[in-house]
Amino acid sequence: MRAEENATEHAAESAAESAAFGVESGVGNGVDPHGGRPVVPTRGVHRPLGMGEVALTGGFWAKLQATNATATLAHCEEWMERLGWLANFDRVADGTTGQDRPGWSFSDSEVYKLLEALAWEYGRSGERAHDDAVRRLTARIARAQDPDGYLNTAFGHANHPPRYSDLEFGHELYCTGHLLQAAVARLRTYGDDELVAVARRAADHVCATFGPDGLPGICGHPEIEVGLAELGRALGQERYVEQARLFLDRRGHRTLKVPFGIGSGGYFQDDEPIRKAGTWRGHAVRQLYLSAAAVDVAVECDDAELLAAVERQWTNAVARRTYLTGGMGSRHQDEGFGGDWELPPDRAYCETCAGVASVMVSWRLYLATGQLRYADLIERTAFNVIATSPRSDGRAFFYANPLHQRAACEASDDDDEVSPRADGGTRAAWFDVSCCPTNVARTLATWHTYCATAGERDLTLLQYSAARISAQLGDGRTVEIEVDTAYPHDGLVTVRVLRAPDGPMALRLRVPAWARGATLAEGGHQHPAAQGLAVVDRELVAGEEIHLTIPTSPRYTWPDPRIDAVRGCVAVESGPLVYCAESPDLPAGTTLDDLTLDAATPPLERDGQLLIRAFTTPHPTPGPPWPYVPAPAPHPPDAAALTIELPLIPYHQWAERAPSAMRIWLPARHPEGP
Amino acid sequence: MRAEENATEHAAESAAESAAFGVESGVGNGVDPHGGRPVVPTRGVHRPLGMGEVALTGGFWAKLQATNATATLAHCEEWMERLGWLANFDRVADGTTGQDRPGWSFSDSEVYKLLEALAWEYGRSGERAHDDAVRRLTARIARAQDPDGYLNTAFGHANHPPRYSDLEFGHELYCTGHLLQAAVARLRTYGDDELVAVARRAADHVCATFGPDGLPGICGHPEIEVGLAELGRALGQERYVEQARLFLDRRGHRTLKVPFGIGSGGYFQDDEPIRKAGTWRGHAVRQLYLSAAAVDVAVECDDAELLAAVERQWTNAVARRTYLTGGMGSRHQDEGFGGDWELPPDRAYCETCAGVASVMVSWRLYLATGQLRYADLIERTAFNVIATSPRSDGRAFFYANPLHQRAACEASDDDDEVSPRADGGTRAAWFDVSCCPTNVARTLATWHTYCATAGERDLTLLQYSAARISAQLGDGRTVEIEVDTAYPHDGLVTVRVLRAPDGPMALRLRVPAWARGATLAEGGHQHPAAQGLAVVDRELVAGEEIHLTIPTSPRYTWPDPRIDAVRGCVAVESGPLVYCAESPDLPAGTTLDDLTLDAATPPLERDGQLLIRAFTTPHPTPGPPWPYVPAPAPHPPDAAALTIELPLIPYHQWAERAPSAMRIWLPARHPEGP
Secondary structure: OOOHHHHEEEHHHHHHHHHOOOOOOOOOOOOOOOOOOOOOOOOOOOEOOOOEEEEEEOOOHHHHHHHHHHHHHHHHOOOOOOOOOOOHHHHHHOOOOOOOOOOOOOOOHHHHHHHHHHHHHHHHHOOEEEEEEEEHHHOOHHHOOOOOOOOOOOOOOOOEEEEEEEEEEEOOOHHHHHHHHHHHHHHHHOOOOOHHHHHHHHHHHHOOOOOOOOOOOOOOOHHHHHHHHHHHHHHHHHHHHHHHHHHHHHHOOOOOOOOOOOOOOHHHHHOOOOHHHHHHHHHHHHHHHHHHHHHHHHHHOOHHHHHHHHHHHHHHHHHHOEEOOOOOOOOOOOOOOOOOOOOOOOOOOOOOOHOOOOHHHHHHHHHHHHHHHHHHHHHHHHHHHOOEOOOOOOOOOOOOOEEOOOOOOOOOOOOOOOEOOOOOOOOOOOEOOHHHHHHHHHHHHHHHHOEEEEEEEEEOOOOEEEEEEEEEEOOEEEEHHHHEEEEOOOEEEEEEEOOOOOEEEEEEEOOOOOOOOOOEEEEEEEEOOOEEEEEEEEOOOOEEEEEEOOOOOOEEEEOOOOOOHHHOOEEEEEEEEEEEHHHHHOOOOOOOOHHHEOOOOEEEEEEOEEEEEEOOOOOOOOOOOOEEEOOOOOOOOOOOEEEEEEEEEEEHHHHOOOOOEEEEEEEEEEEOOO | OOHHHHHHHHHHHHHHHHHHHHOOOOOOOOOOOOOOOOOOOOOOOOOEEOOOOOOEEOHHHHHHHHHHHHHHHHHHHHHHOOOOOHHHHHHHOOOOOOOOOOOOOOOOHHHHHHHHHHHHHHHHHHHHHHHHHHHHHHHHHHHOOOOOOOOOOOOOOOOOOOOOOOOOOOOOOHHHHHHHHHHHHHHHHHOOOOHHHHHHHHHHHHHHHOOOOOOOOOOOOOOOOHHHHHHHHOOOOHHHHHHHHHHHHOOOOOOOOOOOOOOOHHHHHOEEEEOOOOOOEEHHHHHHHHHHHHHHHHOOOOOHHHHHHHHHHHHEEEEEEEEOOOOEEEEOOOOEEOOOOOOOOOOOOOOOHHHHHHHHHHHHHHHOOOOHHHHHHHHHHHHHHHHOEEEEOOOOOOOOOOOOOOOOOOOOOOOOOEEOOOOOOEEOOEEEOOEEEEEEEHHHHHHHOOOOOEOOOOOEEOOOOOEEEEEEEOOOEEEEEEEEEOHHHHHHHEEEEEEOOOOEEEEEEEEOOOOOOEEEEEEEEEEEEEEEEEEEEEEEOOOOEEEEEOOOOOOOEEEEOOOHOOEEEEHHHHOOEEEEEHHOOOOOOOOOOHHHEEEOOOEEEEEEEEEEEEEOOOOOOOOOOEEEEEEOOOOOOOOOOEEEEEEEEEHHHHOOOOOOOOOOOEEOOOOOEE
């Protein structure tokens, strides 16, 4: 939405565009005629498909979605009940709040993210149990809301600190933001109900308290902004979007006090206004939630400067501050971005939540600009960060996602214990700070909506899964297709046209940036398909098949020489998957430290395994007393080296067999290289 | 000292040994007949010289000592007055403690470390002003002591949390430990006085509270142990040593609660008993203070198992967890040791205090064992960590000491502001947590006592400075020498015998482990001198000169290939100094990222400058959108590379000219190497 002075013009334009795109026609009602989606911009290059238009029918993501639905959602509710995070709401309602309140100040947000996940999952599957859960949780939350709309179980009641007395770390507005996002999910997949009413009152309270004439504060953890922006457009409440814009522009003037040891300035992104910042810095999830909100506000307010700022920051951070996995956050210290080129694989933080938030930003940028680089990063991050977090049973999670685990953890975390750690090494059932499980849950429940978008006369396939899509184009025509693929394990994508619209349309298929030698077979012809889009622009015929073949043979990938931490190393990728070497696959008596990959020999596939050729040079024990010596180490292969074939596994599968040592970047011997 | 059951035996043995070594003959009085020293073991291979026996007469360390005396000590007192850390004592005395108490809970310890530094400095120089300062501060501290000996300005009084209510992070015993160390310095350089009386009462309180029948707790930050052990031997109070032993053995049973995000277990060294641990882990300063105390207790209690444990941990940590500079601590997150081989140069923490604490441990181990490797590490750490911290004017300090600064800080810290940062980049006048300035101060004031030790019939020179030494050997004879040298800038060390004892004695000169081709010229002969000891064992002649020549021509040093973070890089050292490339020395238009060192060409010295040959390959701007590519980067020299001669500077001098980018480890092209 535009700023208020343009409201009238806007209303007319917006109505026209909404009609064109078919978005939220019932503004004020908010139910999504397309079945619900996480991001519904009022304008944009592409319209995201809703849950009523796309469904996964099998494969990689369908399996993760099923596990999420059948295991993770209940797992999260059980843990929050067990730890008293849910009962915190009851205690506020009953007036029994005490100093013994369990959980961090932001534990409410986990309940809201679970609610959001449940709402989306109900929208996806229609399973009654998820609707029941939404109602059950909503009832407890609603009781805890104060008459003026304030809702928080850690502040503002007996034995609590006063409301908004710790904007830096109190997370009150952050929690409210997640409440609003939960309500948006409910609204779009079900309709107005008690949860939406609670959120509306909470949003009104925020606007009344922090509006232009209210407190001038901002929250230490961005999130309220994206919640307000989405609720604003879902309910047609422009003032919510305006409040989000106000929070965004208030930020960057050093009003938040940065604690000792957390690094300088940027932690809260309060060191520099978002319109001026050159790149992403500070706490990664904070930065990325803020950026997602900025895109929402830029689109709604037609604010090209703000959109350009986020695009610039994305460009610079992706070029210099992002891991091969798509992971973001190089520092454990502040869960933050490091400097340019500071990308240590062993101490990579790559918080799962930062992966989720990165997808939130990139998706919004794709919808606003149509640039495929955003979809490329979504794919990389989804397969190598988000899919890495949950254990295959959906009941344990990685919080951090390092690219190198030097030594196997002594034992797996106990599934019955809360993990005090955010480090990688093993997946934990629950964390003291447990933001990641619910973030994975809400993302997986909506994953299919990131697979395709519709335009005026085109359908774009962005992420490849076996799926069925029935989409309305902007011009009102409908196209129905079935996608058949074993992607990412195989690069053949077959699109079967089930229902073709009258007249020509464009079927656009993303060819990932990593792909080399892709081909498109359609209408009896085969064409090379360069990275970007493979387009079939003609009248489609019901029953015809279009085949996109994206070679997924394994390949070596080399780092920019400025990434000091992986100098002299190479990684192996296959399709969108990053691979790793893991200790259970090593020959007896060998460790990951002993390996040098022979980069003169390409990686190969045999019997479904990806294999590399490597030299192993065991280091003497106990080794030198001082590790800095007058001559460089002899370079393998030397007399002591053995040559082995070592299987690699997809990174997202690591630590599933047992606690392990693991590395993505392998020291390499290359005929031409360093 | 031995445990209590052996007290009688011990007393006899101890008296004999004390007589042999001439140590603290007036047990119970505590004044050090040798003029005062930080560590006075009851037994050991070597006797540390006291301030009455050794004085620096010029050169590198004399200059730092002078700056410390004339600038740093007053600087520290001024800051603590200004911030109210001193007034905290007045407020306890006056009963006006409030919730607005300034400073962290451990700010008292800074006052005590300053007191310790002042006491040593008074012992070194006899300057009245330092004695006045000791009295001035002692008077204020003494007023704040409770009748039962408890002394702390953050706990136990009106508006304070109760005593010992936060053993993890309250730092009460930590503060007391520093008080005891201050009293030890006063006792040994001046004698019993009010400060000693305060410390004695505080130590008695600790023994009464935490003794075998008292609270079973331990302090989250070790320090009380080393304070008790030293005060115990200075006062001949075996029960203080016994209490230190009790604290040591209580540790390692997971009684301290580790907070979220601080990593697992080892942070407090409470995960495993010190006798069992294989290496150093967790918070570096905590670990090293604990280890120092363990050596003290092992020596006093003749506990070979405990001594062997610390030696084993030292060996493993030095081999795999120590930086080229001697710095320890790879992680900002917990100011801690990382895993084996986890030694990132850019995010090296290498806290100045950990350098100080490492010297404390190594010195004790040298005195206990006589092994020169401990003196080698002391030299490396002193020149490259401790000397790096203070700005040349002694009024600003590095807290962290990274080996790679990617980008120059935007501006120097304001000398009038408290720095909230512990990051490197620029030296700060004072810190929110300001442990490093006073730690540097107390170390510099005693530095000369680490230069030499006496044995039964030998004098060992360990660290080379222009100095005058008059030492009593164990057999009662006296030797007096003058050392003349420009070390570390030149490796010629001339020892002039001023007074020779009757009969033969051994003059032993340490040849550092890094030295190649050293020679010893004495009595008209010249001998090669291998690393270790160059020994002159004969009757010395007053007036004769002995020359040790240690080549300090610059050399390349290569890392163990398991240190992933510096793979393919080389460092340059000269003598004990680590060198670095710093941005002000780069050709215009070049950055440190553009450099590749030509390791086929040795480093050279010209006109007092150390120069390397390097290729520069400027990277295109804006650079690739994604930093992971299908082919390795071309290896310099390529067509685009220019060859330059680049001056390097000693690492300890970096960031003195202006905020700068800097790196020690330089990507290298080597004919044989990677």
